[in-house]
Structure formats: C-alpha cells, structure tokens
Amino acid sequence: MSKPTLLLIDDEERILRSLRMLFFSGYKVHMTTDPQEAIRILREERVHVIVSDQRMPLMQGSELLSLAREASPATMRILLTGYSDLDASIASVNEGEVFRYLMKPWDAEEVKKVVAEAAAIAEASFAVQMHTDISVDTASARSRVLIMDHDESTARTVHETLGDRCEIIWASDAQHAMEELAKQDVSVVVSDLMLGETNVGYILKTIKQLNPQTQCIVVTSFNDTSRLIELINQAQITRFLPKPVSKNLLARNLESMLERFHAVRNQPALQNRQAVAPISDPKEKIQAGNFLGMLGRLRARMGA
Amino acid sequence: MQQATQTGKEIFSLINTIDAISPDCSLEDVAAFFTHPQYSKLLSLPVVEEGRPVGMISRYRFMDIYLKRYARELHGKRPIRKFINGKPLLVELDQPLAVAARHVLANMQFPLTEDFIVTQGGRYLGVGFVMDLLHAMEQQMRANTMELEQANSQLKSSQLALVQSEKMASLGQMVAGIAHEINTPLGYVQNNVAIGQELFQQVQSMIAGYEALVDDLLDEQATEAQIAAQMQQIAERRADVNVQEMLGEMQGLMEDSLYGIAQISELVLNLKNFSRMDAAATEAVNLNECIESALNIGRTVLKDRVEVIKELGDIPKISCAPSQLNQVFLNLFTNAAQAMEGLGKLHIKTWSSESAVHISVADNGKGIPEEILTRIFDPFFTTKPVGEGTGLGLAITHQIIQKHGGEIHVDSRVGEGTCFHIKLPVVTSILMHQPAASEAAT
Ligand SMILES: Nc1ncnc2c1ncn2[C@@H]1O[C@H](COP(=O)(O)OP(=O)(O)OP(=O)(O)O)[C@@H](O)[C@H]1O
Numbered sequence: 001m002s003k004p005t006l007l008l009i010d011d012e013e014r015i016l017r018s019l020r021m022l023f024f025s026g027y028k029v030h031m032t033t034d035p036q037e038a039i040r041i042l043r044e045e046r047v048h049v050i051v052s053d054q055r056m057p058l059m060q061g062s063e064l065l066s067l068a069r070e071a072s073p074a075t076m077r078i079l080l081t082g083y084s085d086l087d088a089s090i091a092s093v094n095e096g097e098v099f100r101y102l103m104k105p106w107d108a109e110e111v112k113k114v115v116a117e118a119a120a121i122a123e124a125s126f127a128v129q130m131h132t133d134i135s136v137d138t139a140s141a142r143s144r145v146l147i148m149d150h151d152e153s154t155a156r157t158v159h160e161t162l163g164d165r166c167e168i169i170w171a172s173d174a175q176h177a178m179e180e181l182a183k184q185d186v187s188v189v190v191s192d193l194m195l196g197e198t199n200v201g202y203i204l205k206t207i208k209q210l211n212p213q214t215q216c217i218v219v220t221s222f223n224d225t226s227r228l229i230e231l232i233n234q235a236q237i238t239r240f241l242p243k244p245v246s247k248n249l250l251a252r253n254l255e256s257m258l259e260r261f262h263a264v265r266n267q268p269a270l271q272n273r274q275a276v277a278p279i280s281d282p283k284e285k286i287q288a289g290n291f292l293g294m295l296g297r298l299r300a301r302m303g304a
Numbered sequence: 305m306q307q308a309t310q311t312g313k314e315i316f317s318l319i320n321t322i323d324a325i326s327p328d329c330s331l332e333d334v335a336a337f338f339t340h341p342q343y344s345k346l347l348s349l350p351v352v353e354e355g356r357p358v359g360m361i362s363r364y365r366f367m368d369i370y371l372k373r374y375a376r377e378l379h380g381k382r383p384i385r386k387f388i389n390g391k392p393l394l395v396e397l398d399q400p401l402a403v404a405a406r407h408v409l410a411n412m413q414f415p416l417t418e419d420f421i422v423t424q425g426g427r428y429l430g431v432g433f434v435m436d437l438l439h440a441m442e443q444q445m446r447a448n449t450m451e452l453e454q455a456n457s458q459l460k461s462s463q464l465a466l467v468q469s470e471k472m473a474s475l476g477q478m479v480a481g482i483a484h485e486i487n488t489p490l491g492y493v494q495n496n497v498a499i500g501q502e503l504f505q506q507v508q509s510m511i512a513g514y515e516a517l518v519d520d521l522l523d524e525q526a527t528e529a530q531i532a533a534q535m536q537q538i539a540e541r542r543a544d545v546n547v548q549e550m551l552g553e554m555q556g557l558m559e560d561s562l563y564g565i566a567q568i569s570e571l572v573l574n575l576k577n578f579s580r581m582d583a584a585a586t587e588a589v590n591l592n593e594c595i596e597s598a599l600n601i602g603r604t605v606l607k608d609r610v611e612v613i614k615e616l617g618d619i620p621k622i623s624c625a626p627s628q629l630n631q632v633f634l635n636l637f638t639n640a641a642q643a644m645e646g647l648g649k650l651h652i653k654t655w656s657s658e659s660a661v662h663i664s665v666a667d668n669g670k671g672i673p674e675e676i677l678t679r680i681f682d683p684f685f686t687t688k689p690v691g692e693g694t695g696l697g698l699a700i701t702h703q704i705i706q707k708h709g710g711e712i713h714v715d716s717r718v719g720e721g722t723c724f725h726i727k728l729p730v731v732t733s734i735l736m737h738q739p740a741a742s743e744a745a746t
C-alpha cells in the first residue's frame with residue numbers, strides 16, 4: 001500500500017511544520033493555512049485524513065470540515081483545537097461530523113495513533129460507495145427508535161415524525177433503557193444526557209461500542225463542553241441538539257439519522273467510520289462494564 | 305377542586321351561626337329578640353322560611369317603624385313579614401372571597417344597617433358581618449401583595465444571578481480565548497520536543513554504531529567479517545532515517561519552539577499584570593503601560609478586525625490601582641470593537657496637562673444615538689443581545705474613574721464613531737515623573 005495522504009490546516013504555520021515532522025515519514029503530507037486551498041486539494045486528490053484547527057481568521061474549522069464533507073465524503077475529519085467553546089464543539093458534531101475532537105497541546109503518540117486509525121478506516125471505505133440509494137432498503141427493514149428522555153415533547157415529536165413507520169420505545173429510566181437495548185439492537189437513539197438522576201453518557205458510549213451502526217442524537221439542556229467532546233470521541237454521537245429543540249429540527253435530524261442507519265447497516269467499512277475511542281472516565285468504565293455484563297446475561301437468558 | 309374547598313373555607317370562617325326568625329314573628333317578638341344577648345352583635349336579623357332566607361330586618365329600620373307614635377299598639381301583633389327588606393345581601397358559601405366582597409360592596413347601603421346572609425345551595429347557614437368580610441378581603445390582598453413582592457424580589461435576584469452568570473460567561477469566553485492563545489504555541493512546542501526526543505534516540509544509536517565501528521577498526525583482533533557486519537548495520541540505519549535531513553528540520557523546529565515559549569511567557573506575564581486584583585493597592589503607574597496591557601489581553605477581541613492606532617504621549621506616572629485601570633481600558637476597547645461592523649479603527653491617545661493625565665479612546669464604529677447617550681453609564685443598560693452584553697462595562701468604568709477622582713466623558717455621532725475621554729488627576733506624580741514616551745509610543 002502506498003502512503004496515505006494527510007491534509008493539515010492551521011493558521012499558525014509553526015503548528016503545521018511541527019505536525020508535518022510528526023507524520024512525514026509515514027504519510028504524504030499536504031499542509032496549508034488557507035481553507036480554500038484545502039478544499040481545492042480535497043477535490044483534486046484522494047485525501048485519507050484531514051486535520052484542521054478550529055479557530056482561524058478566514059473560516060472556522062467546523063465549517064471547513066463540513067465543506068470537506070461535501071468535497072470528499074470519504075475523507076476522515078479530525079479537529080485539533082486549543083479553543084473549546086460549546087458552539088464550536090456543537091458545530092463540529094452537527095456540521096463537521098468529526099471523527100475525533102482533539103485538544104492542543106496534544107500527545108504526539110496519541111495523535112499518531114488516531115491519524116493512523118483514521119487513515120486505515122478511510123482506505124477501507126474508499127472502496128464502498130458512500131451515498132447508496134437506500135430507499136429500497138428502508139422499506140424492507142423495520143427500524144427501532146429508542147427514546148431516553150423524560151421530556152414528553154421529545155417523545156411526542158418522535159411519534160409524530162415517524163408514526164408507525166418505526167417501532168418506538170420510550171425508556172423512562174436507565175434500567176429500562178438498558179433492558180430494551182439488551183433485547184434487540186436499535187437504529188437510532190434519541191437521548192438526553194440526564195435521565196432522572198442518572199448520567200447516561202456511559203450507555204451511549206457502550207451502545208456505540210457494541211453497535212457502531214446505531215446513530216445517536218443527543219437532545220439536552222445540559223451544556224458542558226468537555227463532556228460533549230468526550231461524547232464525540234467516545235460515543236460518536238451524530239447530532240447534538242440543545243434544548244429546547246424545535247420540532248422541525250428534531251424531525252429533520254431524525255429522518256436523516258434513520259437514513260444514515262440504513263446506509264451503513266450492512267457496510268462494516270462505513271460503520272467503522274464511527275469507531276469510538278475507549279471510555280476515559282474511570283467511573284463510566286465501571287458503569288459500562290456492569291452494563292455489558294448485564295447485557296450478556298440478559299441476552300443469554302433470552303437465547304438471543 | 306382544591307380551589308373550591310379553599311374558597312368555601314374563606315366564607316365559612318365568616319359565618320356566625322344565628323337562629324333565624326320566622327316571617328310570622330310579630331313585631332313585639334322581634335323587639336324582644338333585638339334585646340336578646342344572642343343577637344346583640346347583629347345589625348339585622350335574618351328572616352327564614354322553610355330553610356330559605358326571605359329577608360332581613362335591621363335594627364335601624366325596626367326602630368324607625370316601632371318607635372313611631374302608637375306603632376307598638378298599632379303594629380305590635382302584626383307579623384314582621386310586611387316590614388322586612390326582601391332583598392337581603394346573600395353570599396353563597398363556595399363563592400371566592402373576592403367575588404363575595406365585590407357583591408356586598410356593590411349592594412350594601414350606607415349607612416351600613418344590615419349584615420349579610422350566608423347560604424349554601426340557597427339554604428340559610430348563618431349571618432356574616434360586612435366588616436369581617438372586608439377585613440378578610442384586605443388580609444387576602446395583603447397576602448397577595450406579599451406574594452407578589454416575594455415573587456418580584458425572587459425574580460430580581462434571579463435576574464441578578466443571571467446577569468452575574470452572563471458576566472461569568474463573557475469572562476469564560478475571554479479565558480477560553482486566552483487558553484487558545486496559549487495552547488497553540490504550547491501545542492507545537494510540546495510536539496517539537498517529542499519529535500526531538502525521538503530524533504535524539506535515533507542519533508544516539510547511530511553514534512553508538514559509528515563508535516562500535518571505530519572500535520572495531522582500531523581493534524587488531526577484529527575480523528574483516530566483523531567490520532563488514534558493523535558497516536552493514538550502519539548503512540541500514542542510514543537508509544531507515546535520514547538523520548542529516550531530520551537534524552536540519554529539527555533546527556527549524558527548535559527556533560519555532562523558542563518563539564512559542566517566548567509567546568507563552570509574554571501572555572502569562574500579561575495575565576499576571578492584569579489580574580493583580582489587590583484592588584486597594586495603589587502604585588505609581590504609567591497609564592501607557594496599562595493601555596498596552598489591556599490591548600494585549602483584549603487581543604482576542606480586537607484581533608484581525610481592528611486596526612489600533614496609538615498616540616501615547618509622554619505622561620507622568622499617577623498613583624492608581626493598575627488592575628482597575630486595565631479593566632477600564634479593556635471595557636472601552638471591547639465596546640469599541642463591538643460597535644464595529646467588519647473592519648474598524650481604534651485611536652488611542654494619551655497626553656498630560658498641568659495637573660491631569662488625559663486618555664482618549666476613539667472608534668469609528670456605529671456611534672451612540674443621542675437619546676441613549678445619557679444612559680450608557682447606568683448599570684445594566686445595554687443594547688446588546690442577551691448573553692453578549694450585561695450593561696455593566698461602563699458602569700464599572702465610571703465607578704473606577706470616580707474612585708480615582710477623575711472624570712469620563714463621551715462624545716458620539718451615529719454612523720461616525722464614539723470617543724471616550726478620561727481625565728485623571730496627577731496626585732503624587734510630579735516626583736515620580738519619568739520619560740516613558742520613547743518605549744510606549746509605537
Ligand atoms: N464605543 C461604543 N460605540 C457604540 N456604542 C457604545 C460604545 N460603548 C458603549 N456603547 C453603548 O453603551 C451600552 C452600554 O455599554 P456597557 O459597556 O456598559 O455595556 P455592554 O457593552 O452592553 O455590556 P458589557 O460591557 O457588560 O459586555 C452598550 O450596550 C452600547 O449600546
């Protein structure tokens with residue numbers, strides 16, 4: 001295999017020079033401070049991984065990455081930023097659909113590992129057509145949508161949007177949600193981050209480890225940037241919608257995430273594009289372990 | 305339903321259980337009743353037939369009839385029915401207090417001669433005193449206003465909390481901005497060091513290889529084969545990494561790193577100077593330095609968009625709290641930047657007069673309409689959307705300038721720009737005067 005191609009964008013040239021040195025032996029490295037130039041490169045060449053800064057004078061990184069999505073959907077997108085404000089991280093999920101949200105200063109080994117992983121995933125998904133016509137597929141399989149939110153309006157919107165096209169489950173607490181997840185895989189999860197007293201981040205992270213095809217939409221009024229970044233990396237949530245969420249917005253995203261689910265359902269190479277990083281929080285690690293144990297027992301009992 | 309029982313209770317507590325009289329009672333009997341202790345507090349007697357109230361007879365009206373000449377003789381035996389007020393004040397038990405009070409107020413007569421009758425489903429329950437009703441009403445209103453006042457003060461305090469949290473949010477934004485400024489150089493410096501470390505190891509093992517070769521060459525016992533193997537090993541390593549090239553690159557990275565470290569030190573120093581919040585501590589300070597410091601801190605706000613023109617004159621040091629004056633300048637700079645749509649200019653000037661130091665901060669932003677010009681120093685006055693402005697910036701600025709015995713004035717034209725002029729007295733400055741213009745003016 002020839003060297004994978006890496007595209008680096010930052011308004012600080014010293015960052016670019018430093019990163020190139022980290023990668024030049026294993027990759028064909030392009031670098032630029034100009035977002036337009038970056039898009040041009042993406043159009044002209046097959047790029048495996050793009051690593052962009054967030055805060056740049058000409059264009060925000062999340063915006064650049066959403067343009068990159070259009071220009072070259074198969075390219076894996078990574079944000080590398082020293083500036084973690086909430087809006088930027090929300091945009092990086094919803095618009096940039098980033099594979100990882102990394103912070104400056106970074107750990108050289110970690111960044112190398114993440115980029116290598118992304119490059120391999122990109123290589124595998126180049127072979128698969130990204131936008132398959134999935135309308136046929138949608139009809140054939142019944143989707144399951146799990147709602148993990150006390151908010152009745154969320155459940156109502158999901159019901160109104162999907163009607164009886166999907167099986168809709170409304171879990172009122174973490175236990176109930178976990179039981180439903182044990183019974184059968186779900187297509188889309190619509191979840192708040194707090195379910196009663198329980199922080200359900202670990203459930204989302206575990207689901208994604210087990211079923212990379214499941215798409216997670218988070219709707220919440222909880223806004224903690226560092227936790228959101230964790231959810232991007234460790235749960236690969238595909239949407240983050242701050243509450244109150246308008247009905248239309250949720251409905252639109254629900255539709256597109258269902259589509260996404262069907263597009264990746266039988267395509268492991270595409271599912272891998274949402275591979276998650278290991279859980280970092282020690283408490284959540286234990287919770288996830290317990291959840292997995294419970295899942296194993298339940299599935300064994302049900303003979304699934 | 306909670307509500308109904310609640311209102312039922314209100315009227316219920318007003319009831320005096322009084323035995324009503326029959327319309328067939330004679331006037332003589334009624335006269336006796338009025339002197340009876342059971343009825344002594346009543347203004348009027350309820351008249352009830354088959355459980356339903358049919359009227360009221362008031363003392364006032366009774367006297368009017370009964371004390372007339374020969375009335376006793378003429379009417380004494382006649383039933384009271386003929387003389388009663390057939391439209392008494394009626395209040396249903398489950399009426400809300402306010403409704404009952406309104407009804408009674410609208411229908412009662414002056415002077416007050418009658419009490420009201422309380423009924424339940426139209427049946428007689430007892431008698432209530434108008435004064436009691438009004439008193440209860442007044443208490444309820446007082447309770448309501450207290451509730452309102454409480455709600456209002458709660459609202460106010462939560463508003464204040466909100467404002468404070470917004471202030472925190474903008475502080476948070478600033479901190480995030482500064483974090484970005486630091487994390488960027490920190491990012492490449494750290495990475496360069498990591499790369500250098502790896503390179504260092506490679507160079508080390510390379511040198512070890514060469515040294516082993518030299519040792520072999522000097523060692524008379526070493527065989528040709530041994531030397532060849534050693535040379536082979538070195539050649540492989542050289543093919544693996546081009547150390548020469550890497551070292552050349554590394555040179556550049558080292559320079560970058562030193563630059564980055566200098567940048568970080570500068571930022572940290574600025575932060576330290578800026579946040580010396582020992583507010584009371586006054587120092588002899590050259591305000592040009594405060595301005596530079598505030599400009600540095602505000603860099604994230606001003607960056608790229610605002611061209612800063614400095615005309616910093618030779619001004620004497622003044623005794624002041626530098627951290628507070630930093631705050632003043634930062635507020636003015638931030639406002640100026642926020643008043644600009646797109647690119648703009650910020651003109652900062654300092655000069656001194658006989659006993660004062662002057663600073664003017666002028667922008668070519670959108671300006672301030674005359675009708676709000678007098679309000680901009682008011683706390684919480686802002687024209688910015690929620691989350692962006694708290695309206696405290698200029699209030700704080702004004703307060704600080706006042707505390708320093710100075711003055712601040714504003715001059716603004718819509719569409720042209722705004723100029724703030726600050727004048728601070730030189731107090732202990734004459735002794736400390738040092739020329740600072742050469743280093744401050746850029
Ligand atoms: N340089 C300026 N140009 C135009 N308008 C200004 C300028 N400075 C202040 N103002 C007006 O005065 C108002 C009050 O300013 P002030 O600094 O007190 O509060 P703020 O900027 O709105 O909020 P905060 O400073 O708390 O972020 C502003 O909302 C703005 O309308």
Ligand SMILES: [Mg+2]
Nearest residue numbers: 635639697698
């Ligand atoms: Mg302000």
